[in-house]
Amino acid sequence: MGVTRTFPHLDHQRGLATSLQLRDAGWSGDAIRHAEGRTIQRVYPGVFAPHRGPMGPDDRLVAAHLWAGDGAVLTGRVALDRYGLPVSPLGNCLFLVPCTRRARRQADVATRRTARPVQVARHWEGLPVTTVAWALCDAAVLQGLTGEALRSTTIAALQRRLTHPRLLHDELAQRSTRGLRTVRAALQEFTEGAWSVPEAVLAELVRAAADLPPYLLNPVLTMPDGQVIGCPDGYFASAGVAVQVHSRQHHSGYDDEGRDLWSATVEKDATYVEHGIVVVPVTPSSIARRPEEVLERIRTVVRQNLGRDLSRIHVRQREIGA
Template identity: 40%
Template sequence: RRAPRRAAFVRVSRTHRMPHARRQLGPLPVALPARAVADACRASTDARFAEALVIEAVQRRATTLTLLHDELYAGPRQRSATLRAGIAAAATGAWSVAEHDLVRLVRRSAVLPTPLLNPELVGPDGVRLPTPDLWFDDVGLAVQVHSHAYHADGDAWTQTVRADSALAEAGVIRIALTPREIRASPDDVLARLERTYLSLRTRPRTAARATPRPVR
């Protein structure tokens, strides 16, 4: 019932649904992550921001899709489109917005089947392999999205190179993509994926085995 006002970077909003579940952050009672993520998505008109926020919150295990669904249906319907978009993106199993963009691109194809996202991969010798971002199981094709933001660091880049080598040593054909080329040249990326997929259909498949990873 109080008039909302701003103070510096703080934006105050009215609500009839005060969060009962809270955490104490020093002197401040704060809402649980699911409520915070939901409110942030509703406050934005940028669907990509919402997708990135929800995916990261779920992947960092700050919250779950179940709790976010609860917030979606318990909160106001007004301006809930961005929250719905974020939940839908995280529900695909994507670990980043770039992966989600790639999944949407693959769905346009009349050639490519539905891929597995971030499956658990085991080599012919039973040793666990690095997780590919997308996996086309019928031909054993791995797709990796290499983001400069996450792989530019020296240790991260070393791990990326080792992961690519481990897949190659197990006989796995892989395609490496960047988020930028997925956004800027989607048709070229899709054509590249389709060409590689079709070429692998005429070759013996790698003995690597994939198990779908459950979405939290």
């Protein structure tokens, strides 16, 4: 009668086990080889699942970490995806390992050596994940995250406070400029007030128009008694004109209290109007496809409202990262 062996169930491993863990549970090398392809499957060299069925992305991520070994820390695209950032992980896992280990690659997972102490910002099911700043730079330099995708991911990470401008600046200071020009530019755009790529693009258009007055990004507008009116995407203080970039993608759904986000956005525009502020709504698609038309509409509204007395409305620039 054959010996019945139990596949070990270990915390934070989603039912997976390494060959060493199987041996610790009483499996011999022959037993592992005999079971492979019959009752268990090899996910990566030395990493096994207790079944022969399909593996989901979460299971494969844990398997990849087991293959990478103790001390490996997730970085790059998959790390950004685990933070909820809008970047395609491409299914490629990248792990940082100490310089005493060798760099390896197996199918869709790789390890990269670093002499720097790796910062672990969070754990996902026991799997260590590095900081957003580090993962963002690795995704750009090592995994082909470029162009508008890199720009929007950088600004989104900052706007959602997944990282801080100072932390990203410090990470960039540790690296060469290769592959990171877009990250540096997006950081600069954010520190100047842009909270999204459409806002940054619009700011470039407006500030390039010599006939328009100063344009502030995301200022806080208040009444003399300190009552907050709102924080428009853009504001011409000399004309009392607010520019709002309205996107169904970012203003759809409901908040934690069950309020319709799109309705709340429209109602916020009405609050500006109640205080004498003229609102010019624009959309990301209009900015991208018809920039000159958008700029001319803004120019017309600003000209019509220059010189109005809005001294009762106080304007304060937001502190970066606040």
